Amino acid sequence: MGITSSNKEINSSQIRCGGTFRVTLALSAAPDISENPTDIVLVLDRSGSMAGSPLANLKLGANTFIDIIDESTDSTQDGQIGLGSRIAIVSFSGSATANTQLITSVSDLKSAVNSLSAGGATNHADAFSTAMSLFDPSSSNARVIVMFTDGKTTAGIPPAPIAEAIRDSGVVIYCIGLIGDNGIDVDSLNDWATDPDTSHVVFTPDESELEELFADLAANISKPGATNIVIDETLNPSFTILNVSIPSTGTATTIDSHSLQWKIPSLGVSGNEGASLEFYVQHTGKTSGTLPVNQSISYTDDEGNLVTFPDPTIQVDCGTVVNPEPCPVPIDFTIGSCQDSLIVDLGDTCLESSGRIVQLNITLKNVCPKKRVALGIILSETDSYGQEYPRGMKTITVPAHSLTGCQDVEIQCIKFILPEDLTPSENSCRSLCHERNLKARIIAHYIDTDFQCCDSTVTF
Template identity: 75%
Template sequence: MGITNSNKEINVSQVNCDGTFKVTLALAASPDISENPTDIVLILDRSGSMTGSPLTNLKLGAETFIDIIDEATDGTQDGQIGSGSHIGIVSFSSSAVADTQLITSVADLKAAVNALSAGGSTNHADAFSTAAALFDPTSTNAKVIVMFTDGKTTSGLPPAPIAAAIRASDIVIYCIGLVGDDGIDVNVLNDWATDPDSSHVAVTPNDAQLEDLFADLAANISKPGATNIVIDETVNPDFTIISVNMPTKGTAMTINAHSLQWKIPELGVSGNEGASLEFYVKHTGQMSGNLPVNQSISYVDTEGNAVTFPNPSVQVDCGIIVDPEPCPIPVDLKLEKCQDSLIVDLGDVYLESLGRIVQINLTVKNVCPHKRVALGVILTEEDKKHMEHQRGMKAITIPAHNYPNCRDVQVKCIKFVLPEDLNVSGGSGQSLCSERNLRVRVIANYIDTDFRCCDSAVVF
């Protein structure tokens, strides 16, 4: 079968600036159907929400699937499913019906698909039960169910226990979902599908893509598993890879702060098999908004499987950001609520230069709309007698914002350069290995105010 599914997902939909989240890559693979006869039951949703183009595109997708399996089993599209494999059709709405048994005639399979009409509610439990009953328990063929649906369960028994029993009997379940009027729940599809859930489910909001989804699944059935897999992942420059967990198959390593490589010697060669890799990503850029997680991801294997991964995105909320000076990644300082000054020891800075650079970030809390803020940052250095010596001051105007409510404003990348010949903290005074004791004071006040002084009145 080759690679039967591929997926990439993240565990959150939104993070704050500098937030961290988990990324999961997943693959599933199975042996070649021409050497490993397989019985496949297509479960097709014909509920009322499928009326119109969804049902039309579903029929095209199912027919394409049948044609690809026809050719994959015996090397030619001759109208017969060969090599001991079979396909069966089950359709469902308020109840399910076996439109065919497990047969080999392509003409009969397509006739059953083309005869479908939409109407009624959605009974997934009856669909699973009807499909499972088609398999011969004494057959040594691999057994696969492909469930297609566009909505939530609206009638019948809960389907999850029935799907679990089917999986326990060594029947592999794949789910294809169309985001229809009933608002399909991807988590439910993951619950029904064979583990790993994420690599046995494909969902699209556009019914025009159904034919492609069915075709991708069927095309991979013609491949003999996958060997010498190499996946190269590069995340968006706004994100940094901070850790990589050990994958369930193969090995993974970071190439640099934005790239990793996952290698799997073989997958799905002797039976249906899944693999997953988890890694953690941190937002380190300056951009807010809906940001794609990956910049690129490539897949290669010896068998030439064609594999594509989704490109998830995450909503990054950085609030209001003022960047008075462009800079590299800063060290963050935060003013807590009701705190009107800040004293902090910025620690030792080791730079191969004639001076050191202190970079300061801070957050001004609860800035009201339509008011500019004057911000003063004063840096001093403390000598051995705890006397302070001036090392610099930055005065910054924070522009007014137009949000309806008061907002926190992040001010990033305030830089001070400290020549070593001004070192009074101790040591030689000329070495970057000397300790320097610094203090930072922050003052902020509104420039704009609603206060107006009373006009003078002169009485004659």
């Protein structure tokens, strides 16, 4: 079976600038089919578009697949699928048919394949459902579906949810596609198949290559686990490896602050087996935004398994950096050799000022008792031409008083900040020496009222 799954996950979708997160790499592998009895359902498209040479090439491919599995189970093509493994044939067009149950007879399997004829629509959902119905829930065998198709779904319900449910039950799905101008698209195959797509999906636009694709897939299903695994990971330069945990299997070594190598002597050779590695990463770059975690990640083993890992991204929020008082521009000058003194005119410089604070007091006249007041102050500044510039707005809830009759209420210390870089003055040195002309607008009204809108009435 080789590598049956590979994954890479991070434990956070967003961090602050300089934050940390955990990365988890995971692999699983299964042993040779002779050590791991497997039930395989070949699902074959016999819709109208397969008529002629496509169907003939499909039959060649399916028969080659059966022969390879026959030999892999007991080291000889003796006409029997050995050591507990079995194969079934399902074919489909507008609906699906179980042409055989899960059996071991190579001749019966090939007879079912060779008897197929093309015609009708394409119902992938019924094909998946029929294939799934052939598995024995009480069997301990591994379960595999190999779906071949050349066309888009033209009958039945959408197949993706059916395929997802099958995968979730533990069945491994491989897909073989014959791609044409109006045929099945690769995205659909990837959607149905078990991840990673690179080891579970094969396709070709050339029907003459079908036999080779079926043969390669049979070899992949029957190969033994994986040995001498080497995974090399290099992070995006914006991230640094903080520490690496001891992996569940094998050894992990930090190459430098951005790279590590994970070596696994063997995985899934004698039984289904998984392996995982965790390491912690810190954002050390100056770049924010949505960043890929990896610069690269590669996988090799002695069996030639093709393995890819997901490429997660993380949102890095470095906030908005403001430098209100930048460093002064330097003035260059030189004092000559053997020169005892030097007089340099450094020109003008301006005082730096953080601005001014305006503090307003307001008296609300004749406020009734037991009524809160909503108060708003809108501040603006005018230039020498009368042009107004907004300088802020404050809204305040004035609590109700409980005195007898209406009373004046004084509100004190309403503060507005006026940085000097906002002044409309054209003077190059914006400082406290210049007047600033302000306008304040005040809005006030009661919040509380005893008014109630009566219900509408109808008079006859």
